[in-house]
Amino acid sequence: xxxxxxxxxxxxxxxxxxxxxxxxxxxxxxxxxxxxxxxxxxxxxxxxxxxxxxxxxxxxxxxxxxxxxxxxxxxxxxxxxxxxxxxxxxxxxxxxxxxxxxxxxxxxxxxxxxxxxxxxxxxxxxxxxxxxxxxxxxxxxxxxxxxxxxxxxxxxxxxxxxxxxxxxxxxxxxxxxxxxxxxxxxxxxxxxxxxxxxxxxxxxxxxxxxxxxxxxxxxxxxxxxxxxxxxxxxxxxxxxxxxxxx
Amino acid sequence: xxxxxxxxxxxxxxxxxxxxxxxxxxxxxxxxxxxxxxxxxxxxxxxxxxxxxxxxxxxxxxxxxxxxxxxxxxxxxxxxxxxxxxxxxxxxxxxxxxxxxxxxxxxxxxxxxxxxxxxxxxxxxxxxxxxxxxxxxxxxxxxxxxxxxxxxxxxxxxxxxxxxxxxxxxxxxxxxxxxxxxxxxxxxxxxxxxxxxxxxxxxxxxxxxxxxxxxxxxxxxxxxxxxxxxxxxxxxxxxxxx
Numbered sequence: 001x002x003x004x005x006x007x008x009x010x011x012x013x014x015x016x017x018x019x020x021x022x023x024x025x026x027x028x029x030x031x032x033x034x035x036x037x038x039x040x041x042x043x044x045x046x047x048x049x050x051x052x053x054x055x056x057x058x059x060x061x062x063x064x065x066x067x068x069x070x071x072x073x074x075x076x077x078x079x080x081x082x083x084x085x086x087x088x089x090x091x092x093x094x095x096x097x098x099x100x101x102x103x104x105x106x107x108x109x110x111x112x113x114x115x116x117x118x119x120x121x122x123x124x125x126x127x128x129x130x131x132x133x134x135x136x137x138x139x140x141x142x143x144x145x146x147x148x149x150x151x152x153x154x155x156x157x158x159x160x161x162x163x164x165x166x167x168x169x170x171x172x173x174x175x176x177x178x179x180x181x182x183x184x185x186x187x188x189x190x191x192x193x194x195x196x197x198x199x200x201x202x203x204x205x206x207x208x209x210x211x212x213x214x215x216x217x218x219x220x221x222x223x224x225x226x227x228x229x230x231x232x233x234x235x236x237x238x239x240x241x242x243x244x245x246x
Numbered sequence: 247x248x249x250x251x252x253x254x255x256x257x258x259x260x261x262x263x264x265x266x267x268x269x270x271x272x273x274x275x276x277x278x279x280x281x282x283x284x285x286x287x288x289x290x291x292x293x294x295x296x297x298x299x300x301x302x303x304x305x306x307x308x309x310x311x312x313x314x315x316x317x318x319x320x321x322x323x324x325x326x327x328x329x330x331x332x333x334x335x336x337x338x339x340x341x342x343x344x345x346x347x348x349x350x351x352x353x354x355x356x357x358x359x360x361x362x363x364x365x366x367x368x369x370x371x372x373x374x375x376x377x378x379x380x381x382x383x384x385x386x387x388x389x390x391x392x393x394x395x396x397x398x399x400x401x402x403x404x405x406x407x408x409x410x411x412x413x414x415x416x417x418x419x420x421x422x423x424x425x426x427x428x429x430x431x432x433x434x435x436x437x438x439x440x441x442x443x444x445x446x447x448x449x450x451x452x453x454x455x456x457x458x459x460x461x462x463x464x465x466x467x468x469x470x471x472x473x474x475x476x477x478x479x480x481x482x483x484x485x486x487x488x
Contacts, residue, residue, distance in 0.1 A: 038380030045310075045374060048381035050317035070324070070444060074315065074437040081317040085324035085444045094378050095481040096286060102488055103289030189376045190297050190455045190487030193307040205374065205382050 353400030388435030
């Protein structure tokens with residue numbers, strides 16, 4: 001099989017790449033809107049404005065708003081959990097934000113499953129992504145990393161992925177994406193009731209939410225590096241390859 | 247292409263699409279809320295059908311120990327007295343004159359007082375509230391299983407939805423699947439005391455397998471219907487198990 005006659009990206013790779021890109025961008029944007037409604041992250045099962053957060057993000061007017069009155073203790077003891085009524089008109093666009101997030105998640109999950117099945121069936125992952133034994137070494141990885149920074153335009157002709165590309169694509173497909181999806185499932189009350197292990201494996205709903213946030217940050221960082229490399233290694237050619245295949 | 251590949255690309259595609267088709271099929275016989283031609287509501291309905299089809303039967307939401315009860319903010323309406331004189335009057339009398347109306351597709355429509363409700367066998371559960379905003383809280387809820395109340399009122403076999411009318415002018419509904427779930431209760435107690443006003447006194451709903459806003463507060467009327475009672479597109483998902 002000659003690489004010259006083979007299209008750089010087969011049709012199913014191009015279609016699934018397009019669908020996953022669109023759904024990921026929508027998920028990232030709506031994810032930011034959803035986070036802005038409650039820009040606090042916690043660990044464990046429970047976390048709310050009346051419990052301590054381990055990260056507070058100054059990304060909306062809801063940040064440390066302090067609009068609470070009517071504080072009451074539930075029990076007659078000094079360390080009793082409390083309740084308070086919110087008096088502050090919070091930023092909240094979750095009506096469309098959440099529904100659009102889940103609609104995009106449907107596209108991502110269904111496309112992702114088809115992509116996984118086809119990737120295994122056509123040996124796409126094995127042929128193009130699994131590092132080849134002869135080239136898989138830390139020395140190779142280091143020299144590619146240095147090349148990516150010093151002479152980025154020379155590192156890839158796009159026909160064969162280099163070691164660094166192979167490892168990062170595998171990490172995105174088999175680690176970061178599944179992590180984001182599974183922690184997303186863990187936040188669903190219906191799924192959590194049906195499969196309690198999906199929640200407990202992360203240590204609780206709020207831990208899952210925090211990991212979901214960091215998984216999305218990892219995916220967004222990948223996207224930025226991916227875009228930089230596309231531009232530096234021949235923008236026109238790369239875009240053409242992922243849209244029309246040649 | 248390599249002929250020895252066990253699963254061909256075509257086979258994989260056909261199997262995958264058949265799987266998705268199978269997911270959508272049961273939806274045809276299941277009443278779904280209107281989507282108003284809104285793509286987002288279509289996605290919500292897909293989630294509803296998928297969760298009802300794929301998730302196992304009447305699984306129970308996790309219950310916690312008393313020591314795990316946490317602080318819990320009160321959000322949305324926190325006191326209907328400000329806008330509803332009738333509620334204000336009932337509150338001042340300690341809800342002694344409060345009545346819950348049950349009507350619609352039931353053979354014995356009528357009203358129940360708070361002490362009538364407390365005569366039903368009670369259920370107490372310590373569960374986690376998932377707020378749509380992103381926060382969670384654990385609290386103990388005591389009340390009447392909605393299923394007991396619906397059976398007491400003689401719910402008809404044609405019934406499909408249970409609608410809740412509230413003092414703050416809200417109407418929301420759940421399907422019978424949630425209505426008859428063992429943890430779906432009309433709570434009059436929270437953390438061992440009467441349900442506080444900010445959390446929905448005298449009674450609120452607890453629907454433990456959906457997002458918090460489905461557990462509506464300040465209920466005064468339950469209306470059982472055969473068809474979905476269309477309140478128009480609120481901009482929020484009607485089903486929210488996700």
